[in-house]
Amino acid sequence: MTAIAQIRRNDQPIYLDYQATTPMDPRVLEAMMPYFTYKFGNPGSRSHSYGWEAEEGVEKARGQVAKLIGADEKEVIFTSGATESNNLAIRGVAEFYKDRRNHIVTTVTEHKCVLDTCRHLEQQGFDVTYLPVKKDGLVDLEELRAAVTDKTVLVSIMAVNNEIGVIQPLAEIGKICREKGAFFHTDAAQAAGKIALDVEAMNIDLMSISGHKIYGPKGIGALYVRRKPRVRLVAMIVGGGQERGFRSGTLPTPLCVGLGEAAEICMKEMDGEAVRLTKLRDRMLKGLNAKLAEIYVNGDLEQRIPGNLNISFAHVEGESLMMGIKNLSVSSGSACTSASLEPSYVLRALGVEEEMAHTSLRIGLGRFTTEHEVDTAVEELVHHVTKLREMSPLWEMSQEGIDIKSIEWAAH
Amino acid sequence: MAYSEKLLDHYENPRNIGSLDKNAEDVGTGLVGAPACGDVMKLQIKVGADGLIEDAKFKTFGCGSAIASSSLVTEWVKGKTIDEAETIKNTDIARHLALPPVKIHCSVLAEDAIKAAIADYRAKAGKKDEPQEAAK
Numbered sequence: 131m132t133a134i135a136q137i138r139r140n141d142q143p144i145y146l147d148y149q150a151t152t153p154m155d156p157r158v159l160e161a162m163m164p165y166f167t168y169k170f171g172n173p174g175s176r177s178h179s180y181g182w183e184a185e186e187g188v189e190k191a192r193g194q195v196a197k198l199i200g201a202d203e204k205e206v207i208f209t210s211g212a213t214e215s216n217n218l219a220i221r222g223v224a225e226f227y228k229d230r231r232n233h234i235v236t237t238v239t240e241h242k243c244v245l246d247t248c249r250h251l252e253q254q255g256f257d258v259t260y261l262p263v264k265k266d267g268l269v270d271l272e273e274l275r276a277a278v279t280d281k282t283v284l285v286s287i288m289a290v291n292n293e294i295g296v297i298q299p300l301a302e303i304g305k306i307c308r309e310k311g312a313f314f315h316t317d318a319a320q321a322a323g324k325i326a327l328d329v330e331a332m333n334i335d336l337m338s339i340s341g342h343k344i345y346g347p348k349g350i351g352a353l354y355v356r357r358k359p360r361v362r363l364v365a366m367i368v369g370g371g372q373e374r375g376f377r378s379g380t381l382p383t384p385l386c387v388g389l390g391e392a393a394e395i396c397m398k399e400m401d402g403e404a405v406r407l408t409k410l411r412d413r414m415l416k417g418l419n420a421k422l423a424e425i426y427v428n429g430d431l432e433q434r435i436p437g438n439l440n441i442s443f444a445h446v447e448g449e450s451l452m453m454g455i456k457n458l459s460v461s462s463g464s465a466c467t468s469a470s471l472e473p474s475y476v477l478r479a480l481g482v483e484e485e486m487a488h489t490s491l492r493i494g495l496g497r498f499t500t501e502h503e504v505d506t507a508v509e510e511l512v513h514h515v516t517k518l519r520e521m522s523p524l525w526e527m528s529q530e531g532i533d534i535k536s537i538e539w540a541a542h
Numbered sequence: 543m544a545y546s547e548k549l550l551d552h553y554e555n556p557r558n559i560g561s562l563d564k565n566a567e568d569v570g571t572g573l574v575g576a577p578a579c580g581d582v583m584k585l586q587i588k589v590g591a592d593g594l595i596e597d598a599k600f601k602t603f604g605c606g607s608a609i610a611s612s613s614l615v616t617e618w619v620k621g622k623t624i625d626e627a628e629t630i631k632n633t634d635i636a637r638h639l640a641l642p643p644v645k646i647h648c649s650v651l652a653e654d655a656i657k658a659a660i661a662d663y664r665a666k667a668g669k670k671d672e673p674q675e676a677a678k
Contacts, residue, residue, distance in 0.1 A: 485577030539576030
């Protein structure tokens with residue numbers, strides 16, 4: 131793949147963190163370039179060709195995004211990213227309908243921007259139900275059905291989890307929401323462009339999309355807002371009334387164009403890419419399992435996007451492992467990487483023990499990942515896990531048959 | 543996060559990894575931390591007839607700073623009396639490795655580990671003396 135040379139310099143580590151962000155596809159950059167330079171007009175300018183040209187770029191992009199999710203282009207509005215889309219969808223709906231319904235249903239494994247928005251609404255007097263998830267990371271549909279009442283205005287459940295890559299049963303969730311008369315919002319930042327999404331078939335009323343997770347630019351996202359039946363929102367950013375009044379502010383034409391192009395490429399290449407990534411993912415897992423005992427995949431492996439592996443390497447602390455695998459860029463569910471000393475709340479929600487959560491790595495594969503990179507990663511992981519296990523007192527105890535849970539540990 | 547060269551050296555080339563016979567009378571074992579917190583250190587000392595620590599070994603489950611802190615401590619205690627080893631402070635470890643603030647707890651754990659190993663050694667030595675006293 132010739133794009134590789136353009137994406138990664140030889141002295142850079144192997145990038146395996148595609149759920150954090152993705153490099154921009156060179157084809158996307160190419161589509162954006164004119165809008166940085168000679169097609170610089172304000173898409174809101176109606177009085178001259180600069181404006182028309184920019185507007186044409188923006189509207190083409192809107193159509194490209196709409197097509198990816200089976201929506202009408204009038205139903206797509208541009209935002210700064212999925213965080214803003216999630217804020218707007220949840221707060222916007224809650225505030226608009228608050229006199230009629232004041233209950234929101236979401237899950238405990240949502241992205242922080244959804245959870246924090248819900249907490250914010252709780253402080254304002256809304257009721258929020260945080261549904262647990264099953265061991266496989268998926269929501270229990272019967273629990274969902276029971277949680278949605280005639281007071282529920284919105285159900286917000288992510289399409290694909292950012293840490294463990296599991297795919298929620300969107301069509302079933304949508305059906306329940308429709309039956310109960312609640313709006314269904316899904317944070318599809320990790321799903322769009324990776325799995326087939328259809329807002330009609332899945333009864334989705336609002337959907338958040340991010341540019342930089344689909345090989346597009348950072349700083350741009352989209353929110354799908356259903357028109358039939360109409361979903362109404364209170365705007366968060368007011369001003370010139372752009373984007374049907376939902377989101378004022380001059381549109382960043384090059385970023386919109388980039389998101390559109392990224393969406394179109396994803397749509398064209400999705401099927402082939404899924405096959406390729408599944409092969410790479412399986413190759414990696416097989417390689418690791420062949421050389422390492424006691425490694426566990428967190429979250430369901432079948433109901434999962436192919437580009438994600440979240441693995442606990444028992445008895446090896448995640449951050450020390452990341453320090454060893456210097457040539458690989460991954461992230462960890464261990465506490466030590468963040469300022470808070472709590473391990474991943476997503477893994478904890480699956481019932482993964484704290485000590486196992488500390489040993490987890492999130493490995494993200496994507497468009498520019500090669501077989502050679504996967505093989506190198508397996509080699510490095512095997513080497514460093516083995517080395518760190520040799521110096522792990524927990525590994526020693528487990529080899530001696532001592533049950534680590536039988537020891538009374540002094541918490542510190 | 544940028545780590546000091548000394549820390550990276552101890553992480554990449556840890557000194558004195560291994561285990562001593564925890565049932566031996568001249569060996570003291572300290573096991574501190576908790577798996578749920580992401581840090582467990584096992585530190586062992588072997589005390590010679592002359593009262594000096596002649597060997598020290600460690601095994602650590604934890605981040606790079608925890609590994610480096612325990613590796614450093616095993617180097618420091620060798621050749622010291624247990625009374626001298628007991629005076630090692632976490633601040634000395636943190637300063638030597640230039641630990642960032644969020645990693646100070648690793649040096650605290652290393653200090654706890656050496657203290658626990660010394661306490662274990664002393665408890666064993668005390669037990670050994672008891673029957674002799676009873677025989678008098």
